[in-house]
Amino acid sequence: MKKLILTLLAISAMLTAHAASKYDNPDTIVVARDGTGEFRSVDEAIEVCRAFMDYHKVIYIKKGTYKEKLIIPSWLQNIELCGESKEETIITYDDHANVKITLGTTTPRLQPMGTFRTYTLKIEGSGITLKNLTIENNSARLGQAVSLHTEGDRIRVINCRIIGHQDTIYTGTAGTRLYFEGCYICGTTDFIFGPSTAWFENCTIESLTNSYVTAASTPQDQPFGYVFNNCRLIAGGTAEECYLGRPWRPYGYTLFMNCDLGGHIRAEGWHNWNNADNEKTARYLEYNNRGAGAKPKERAGWSRQLSKKEAQQITLDNVFSIGSKWDPTAK
Numbered sequence: 501m502k503k504l505i506l507t508l509l510a511i512s513a514m515l516t517a518h519a520a521s522k523y524d525n526p527d528t529i530v531v532a533r534d535g536t537g538e539f540r541s542v543d544e545a546i547e548v549c550r551a552f553m554d555y556h557k558v559i560y561i562k563k564g565t566y567k568e569k570l571i572i573p574s575w576l577q578n579i580e581l582c583g584e585s586k587e588e589t590i591i592t593y594d595d596h597a598n599v600k601i602t603l604g605t606t607t608p609r610l611q612p613m614g615t616f617r618t619y620t621l622k623i624e625g626s627g628i629t630l631k632n633l634t635i636e637n638n639s640a641r642l643g644q645a646v647s648l649h650t651e652g653d654r655i656r657v658i659n660c661r662i663i664g665h666q667d668t669i670y671t672g673t674a675g676t677r678l679y680f681e682g683c684y685i686c687g688t689t690d691f692i693f694g695p696s697t698a699w700f701e702n703c704t705i706e707s708l709t710n711s712y713v714t715a716a717s718t719p720q721d722q723p724f725g726y727v728f729n730n731c732r733l734i735a736g737g738t739a740e741e742c743y744l745g746r747p748w749r750p751y752g753y754t755l756f757m758n759c760d761l762g763g764h765i766r767a768e769g770w771h772n773w774n775n776a777d778n779e780k781t782a783r784y785l786e787y788n789n790r791g792a793g794a795k796p797k798e799r800a801g802w803s804r805q806l807s808k809k810e811a812q813q814i815t816l817d818n819v820f821s822i823g824s825k826w827d828p829t830a831k
Contacts, residue, residue: 523548526555533564542591543568551575561633563588569620576625583633586659592636593620597643615667619649626652634661646670653677656828664691665708671696674719677820679828690715693748699819700728707764708737712771714745716752724819725753735764746771747782757787757811765793770800787811
């Protein structure tokens, strides 16, 4: 009898394991707020994905507004969040840096959550793709408010809208690589910031107030930080005078090349974050820009215009050769 019970338990365990692995395959998972998909929330779909997948898994998200604060954890890879519509598939949340939360274990206390907990979507995993959707932080303007926070490597963001105000995109880990293509990104102050290496191709970057577009914190030993190629910088809201960037850390690297710079870009282009020593170390570069805001002869003397020969070396292959080769445009 005991042997029979053990056998039945073993069979039950096998069946349970099989049922638990229902989503352990490269098939697409469908999320829909109206209940027509397998899940009603994006978080539920992320939860069923297997750790360290060696295949490409798509989470297809139908049109709708998903109020969710999401993490793609470090043990997930090769996942694609694909929206049905860039404008109508919206993942949104509304935290900002001054929201009070309980912190501490021995003496818990209420205090502001700070910038780095405010994300709508945090990507810790590698080999992650976002496509055809909106990531939004729609908090009141009461403090820093991150929409997209990345820590993983080889992250692609294709045909998306990333919407926020201060600190919209935080590329949070040095030595990681990100590729943005055909995206719309908006914000107020330092709304693209952090230490990662990131390439922005054919993106529209909208400043909403008089402030700074970028705040790179590139490490000294990292050859590239932010590269904007064939992008369009425009003004919205109350923006009339904006800087291309200021260095969050002394060796910040930012390059704008082949870009259309609107008239809201200040003639000097770059700011030293009120520290003259940053002018000795910050790597602020431009090449072949156009538009009313492209004024190479009036730029800050500590920034630099690349020569044609130098610009020819700025390729995806060279920029993303950090430890391993990665071609984000490969099918």
